[in-house]
Amino acid sequence: MLAGMTVLDSTHDPKLRAWVRSANAPDSEFPIQNLPLGVFSRDGEAPRGGVAIGDQVLDLRAALKAGLISGEAAEAAAEPRLNRLMAMGRPASRDLRAQLSRLLAEGSDAASQGDSILVPMSAARMQLPVAIANFSDFMASRDHSSRLGARRDPNSPLPQAFDSLPVAYHSRASSVHVSGEPVVRPNGQWKRKDGVHFGPTEALDYELELAVWLAGENALGVPVPMSRAPERLFGYGLLNDWSARDVQRWEMPPLGPFLAKSLSTTISPWVVTAEAMIPFEVPAARTEGVAPPLPYLDSEWNRARGGLAIAMEVWLLTSRMCAEGSGPARLTATDFMHMAWTPAQMVTHHATNGCNLLPGDLLGSGTCSGPTDEGRACMAEIILSGPIHLPNGETRRFLEDGDEVIFRGRAHAEGAVSIGFGECRAQILPAPAWPAD
Numbered sequence: 001m002l003a004g005m006t007v008l009d010s011t012h013d014p015k016l017r018a019w020v021r022s023a024n025a026p027d028s029e030f031p032i033q034n035l036p037l038g039v040f041s042r043d044g045e046a047p048r049g050g051v052a053i054g055d056q057v058l059d060l061r062a063a064l065k066a067g068l069i070s071g072e073a074a075e076a077a078a079e080p081r082l083n084r085l086m087a088m089g090r091p092a093s094r095d096l097r098a099q100l101s102r103l104l105a106e107g108s109d110a111a112s113q114g115d116s117i118l119v120p121m122s123a124a125r126m127q128l129p130v131a132i133a134n135f136s137d138f139m140a141s142r143d144h145s146s147r148l149g150a151r152r153d154p155n156s157p158l159p160q161a162f163d164s165l166p167v168a169y170h171s172r173a174s175s176v177h178v179s180g181e182p183v184v185r186p187n188g189q190w191k192r193k194d195g196v197h198f199g200p201t202e203a204l205d206y207e208l209e210l211a212v213w214l215a216g217e218n219a220l221g222v223p224v225p226m227s228r229a230p231e232r233l234f235g236y237g238l239l240n241d242w243s244a245r246d247v248q249r250w251e252m253p254p255l256g257p258f259l260a261k262s263l264s265t266t267i268s269p270w271v272v273t274a275e276a277m278i279p280f281e282v283p284a285a286r287t288e289g290v291a292p293p294l295p296y297l298d299s300e301w302n303r304a305r306g307g308l309a310i311a312m313e314v315w316l317l318t319s320r321m322c323a324e325g326s327g328p329a330r331l332t333a334t335d336f337m338h339m340a341w342t343p344a345q346m347v348t349h350h351a352t353n354g355c356n357l358l359p360g361d362l363l364g365s366g367t368c369s370g371p372t373d374e375g376r377a378c379m380a381e382i383i384l385s386g387p388i389h390l391p392n393g394e395t396r397r398f399l400e401d402g403d404e405v406i407f408r409g410r411a412h413a414e415g416a417v418s419i420g421f422g423e424c425r426a427q428i429l430p431a432p433a434w435p436a437d
């Protein structure tokens, strides 16, 4: 089954065009080769599943009703959460993709029903696409880990196990929310020169990460070998693991991050399926002088196809830029292909001890920093070389109230039609006053 899961089919054909004209524009994030799944609603209507195509959303409930798609996978994808589809696994996702591709391809009879099955993206309010039971956050970038670790010990900047396993911790699922919803600056405790302090964080940061959505389920006690890991990868999105650095530094030893991370996590609303990402699979990154992983974290498929080529960017829009009518400034440009550990290795590592991974579980890749200066994917890394100077003369060390952070991602490969992830964005609101009693 695995070989069949990772080969190109007619849905990836770069010549394929959609009858939704906006999808065929060269810069469209959502051409017919993408077909990401999400959950949306319109004012006064119930949430349901949809597919991004150009500047439109294909309403899956309407398409089912019109008899344009059918079967259990299509019914599950039209629901207000994608968990049941994710439980059905990648074969169901692949069958659904084939139906959607036929429906939206030029020449399809469905074009005549466009008005009843399409919703303009501008009128669609995107929802959290999944009921997330568990969220685990990894730390898979060598560049991120070594830049920040060098402050602690320049001679040995990486965590001791970094090259042996993908380091991770259990994070908070309940505070994951969808792009567009604001983030409130948290209050917290940390140590300053004048003693232990409590108040609004003074070091609010973003972390640019890839969201990995899991398919299927392994029973408690049953690990997931590398040969089975790819079939557990349902799809991908962008994830902002907001971090209060002052709180984090104070609270972290010895058990790991707690309130500095659980304040909020923002995800992009569209789930780009693992099927759509097949053309963008690349060899897992190798670092000279680093021994290959132990055999249980290694596989031929992972070495050849475990990585993903995704250009990722962070943009900052300050209140002053808004007032001045200028566009956002780019803070980060990196690529997921630099990551030292792959999504498949994260799955196998996570279930090594028999931990049961559930459909719709969320993995964060860890901050996706790359080797270059512009590849630094959080502010804590950027300001190691001094404050950030923005084009309009403003400076930043960390985020200020009113700042809006925007992530973008685009998968790329020669000979393939590039596909986008849509935006993951949120504005920072001031901290609430601490309750009086």
Ligand code: CA
Residues within 6 Å of the ligand: 137, 138, 207, 209, 241, 364, 366, 367
């Ligand atoms: Ca993180």
